[in-house]
Amino acid sequence: MTNAIEVINVSKKYQEFTLDNVSFQLPCGCIMGLIGENGAGKSTTIKLILDLIRKDSGEIFVMGNEPVKSSKRGKEDIGVVMDECCFPENLTLKDINKIMSYTYLNWSEETFLKFAGQFSLSEKKQVKDYSRGMKMKLSIAAALSHTPKLLILDEATSGLDPIVRDEILDVFLEFIQNDDHSILISSHIISDLEKICDYITFIHRGKLVFSESKDKLLEKYGLLKCSVEQFDALDKAAVKGFRKNSFGVEALVLKDKIRGDALIDRATMEEIMLYHIKEGVR
DSSP states (O other), X not given: OOEEXXXXXXXXXXXXXXXXXXXXXXXXXXXXXXXXXXXXXXXXXXXXXXXXXXXXXXXXXXXXXXGGGOOHHHHTTEEEEOSSOOSOTTOBHHHHHHHHHHHOTTOOHHHHHHHHHHTTOOSSSBGGGSOHHHHHHHHHHHHHTTOOSEEEEESTTTTOOHHHHHHHHHHHHHHTTSTTOEEEXXXXXXXXXXXXXXEEEEEETTEEEEEEEXXXXXXXXXXXXXXXXXXXXXXXXXXXXXXXXXXXXXXXXXXXXXOSSOOEEEOOHHHHHHHHTOSOOO
């Protein structure tokens, strides 16, 4: 098996939204960031992968199997963290450990308590008394404590302060050191994804914009700052998006299509995403 996740021409239609013919692959041993604006289709895609909703067309394979046909044992290989803590608010750490030990065949109390200590999770407090950051740490500790091979995370770091986010990102990087482990993570915090991801998949208004290696994307695109006259003389096939201001034009360009000695700055992943969907696209 070379891919942890394969999404092939998948569509899902709602009354006011359609996820339209989306395809991407997450190779084993890699981290993929799923990006896009609110309502773009990120959560819909994750729910389809987890078989929480049914697709209208296309194929999905998770760890080599179709989700709908996956055995209970196969589903134990997947750790899931959504944007809200799923544990009842009246439970303590001890309660959760006991419940999860009955839920997962491979549940490791030792691993769970190790992460609880690492994350400074109180054993006496109930979930309702945890901060948002503590609740997300709890969810991540639980997801990592039944020896998963694949982590699927939907906005797991949103609303957290930079120190907590950095701590959690380090845990993800440690998890991925095993070549059999993979992560799919959606987030609005593109700078976090730029730090840890090997691949970026961008969905906009239900359609796939790109799914590529992060390094290739950063190598391919750059920010060109020039006068309006210089911009008008550019090969329009080189321009992915632009904005004009009082100083001239700033444009996201394909670097290999720009001729001459134009000064092209490095583009961040956030800039690559934003310029792809700007109205001023030629």
